[in-house]
Amino acid sequence: MKRKPVIFAALASAAIISAALVSSCKKDASVAGDRALSATQVVPTSSTLSGVLGTGHTVVDSIHLTSSVAWHLSGLVYVDSADVLIIDAGTTIRGDLSTSSSVPGGGLVITRGAKLLAQGTAASPIVFTSAATTPVSGDWSGVVILGNAPTNHSGRVQVEGIPTNPPANATFGGNVGTSCSDNSGILTYVRIEYAGYELSTDNEINGLTLAGVGSGTTINHVEVYKSKDDAFEFFGGCVSPSYLISVDALDDMFDFDNGFSGSISYALGLSDTTRADKSQSNGIESDNNATGDSTASPVTLPVVNHMTIVGVTPTRASITNGQPSGTGSYGRAAHLRRSSRFNIQNSVFMGFNKGFSLDGTLGNTPCAYFRGLSALTNNIVHAYVTPFGTEGSSPCSVTLTSGNVAITNATNANAAIQLVAPFSRPTTSSAANWFPASTSSPAQVKGSGAFSFGGTDWTAGWSRY
Numbered sequence: 001m002k003r004k005p006v007i008f009a010a011l012a013s014a015a016i017i018s019a020a021l022v023s024s025c026k027k028d029a030s031v032a033g034d035r036a037l038s039a040t041q042v043v044p045t046s047s048t049l050s051g052v053l054g055t056g057h058t059v060v061d062s063i064h065l066t067s068s069v070a071w072h073l074s075g076l077v078y079v080d081s082a083d084v085l086i087i088d089a090g091t092t093i094r095g096d097l098s099t100s101s102s103v104p105g106g107g108l109v110i111t112r113g114a115k116l117l118a119q120g121t122a123a124s125p126i127v128f129t130s131a132a133t134t135p136v137s138g139d140w141s142g143v144v145i146l147g148n149a150p151t152n153h154s155g156r157v158q159v160e161g162i163p164t165n166p167p168a169n170a171t172f173g174g175n176v177g178t179s180c181s182d183n184s185g186i187l188t189y190v191r192i193e194y195a196g197y198e199l200s201t202d203n204e205i206n207g208l209t210l211a212g213v214g215s216g217t218t219i220n221h222v223e224v225y226k227s228k229d230d231a232f233e234f235f236g237g238c239v240s241p242s243y244l245i246s247v248d249a250l251d252d253m254f255d256f257d258n259g260f261s262g263s264i265s266y267a268l269g270l271s272d273t274t275r276a277d278k279s280q281s282n283g284i285e286s287d288n289n290a291t292g293d294s295t296a297s298p299v300t301l302p303v304v305n306h307m308t309i310v311g312v313t314p315t316r317a318s319i320t321n322g323q324p325s326g327t328g329s330y331g332r333a334a335h336l337r338r339s340s341r342f343n344i345q346n347s348v349f350m351g352f353n354k355g356f357s358l359d360g361t362l363g364n365t366p367c368a369y370f371r372g373l374s375a376l377t378n379n380i381v382h383a384y385v386t387p388f389g390t391e392g393s394s395p396c397s398v399t400l401t402s403g404n405v406a407i408t409n410a411t412n413a414n415a416a417i418q419l420v421a422p423f424s425r426p427t428t429s430s431a432a433n434w435f436p437a438s439t440s441s442p443a444q445v446k447g448s449g450a451f452s453f454g455g456t457d458w459t460a461g462w463s464r465y
Helices: 014-019 366-370 442-446
Strands: 040-044 061-065 071-073 076-079 084-087 092-095 107-110 115-119 126-130 142-146 185-193 197-200 203-205 208-211 218-225 232-235 242-249 254-257 263-271 284-286 303-310 332-336 343-345 348-350 354-359 375-377 380-383 386-391 405-408
Touching (some): 107 115, 142 185, 208 218, 254 263, 354 380, 380 442, 386 405
Parallel strands (some): 061 084, 071 092, 092 126, 107 142, 115 185, 126 185, 142 208, 208 232, 232 254, 242 263, 284 332, 303 343, 332 354, 343 375, 348 380, 380 405
Antiparallel strands (some): 197 203
């Protein structure tokens, strides 16, 4: 989901930032005001974090969250610019529930210039989850990383879902003074559960929001489980994550906007079989920007390699009254629109009424924009109705597809793809159900079975379904 953002001409005032300092943090070195004179590790003395972690810019502070403490996020918690948040493998961080519809639940915001070093392992992942005894989707806000990499906004903007006048600077990207190689840290073997917050219509925090995040950032082996909005949303930036899992997102699994130009290598997306969003739940949604302006630069051009997207059964794929809104529906395996370019290859898409949809509803000369500038190569695309199609008043040619297999089967999405059991959820963290069923499976023979690459199950141990 996306909205037109507000352009910010200036940063939040220093007075506001300083007032939100977390008073429960202990610093071992001598201090000048609220800031240590030398680089030091800030150890929170309370397990409940709130406000801004680290303020001012005298030195870099390292805020260290250990696995021996049950950490809580009370409201949106910001890591101030130039500071570093270190999270140990095996750490669990719980987002406290919102106290009202206008107040976000717990969430983590890494501001521009700050770094997140969250390095879990397959045996000891880092888990962000709900503080509720019986958790549900949308209990808390989610994780937001803001960077300095380029976007196609005219300047820095405040990220979606954050209330006005935040206690720390919540802007990202921009075309001036930005670097594609910007580094926001490391995020590996991390699971984000039950996140998502709707500040207002089309103005939400996702499971993992990456806004203006640069290619110097390392992101791999990350799962978003039961997000209330998108699982992963990319607002511009150049980061290239790998080994991503989206399970039961309410809205889109992977959403690309505002000049995102990175690559996604190895990913699994599973539709929620019990609910669908009012804006339609898609596997991929990609826009250049909200208005479809094809002149806005840099241009959104995600490179997707070895992705498996699994929708739902034929009956579910056609519903129009999905919960929780009563107006929800399933959309497309990939909705490519609003002057976005794309390069999608070696992937499997199945279980939607529409597979790949090229949408020319918005955008300047959208068909010419697609043709010759985008590619769909070596994919297996199933649909119950239309594997490759067009939408909008200016529908675009689908002749750009090359070496793809289009499958139309109104009753059995897996008949001609032959994965093990794509519509069944395993009882363990293994992804065996989405492997090709045999060496003769079309997904294996064609080389599009995402999990056949690398020879091992990269989801085992740290994921959940």
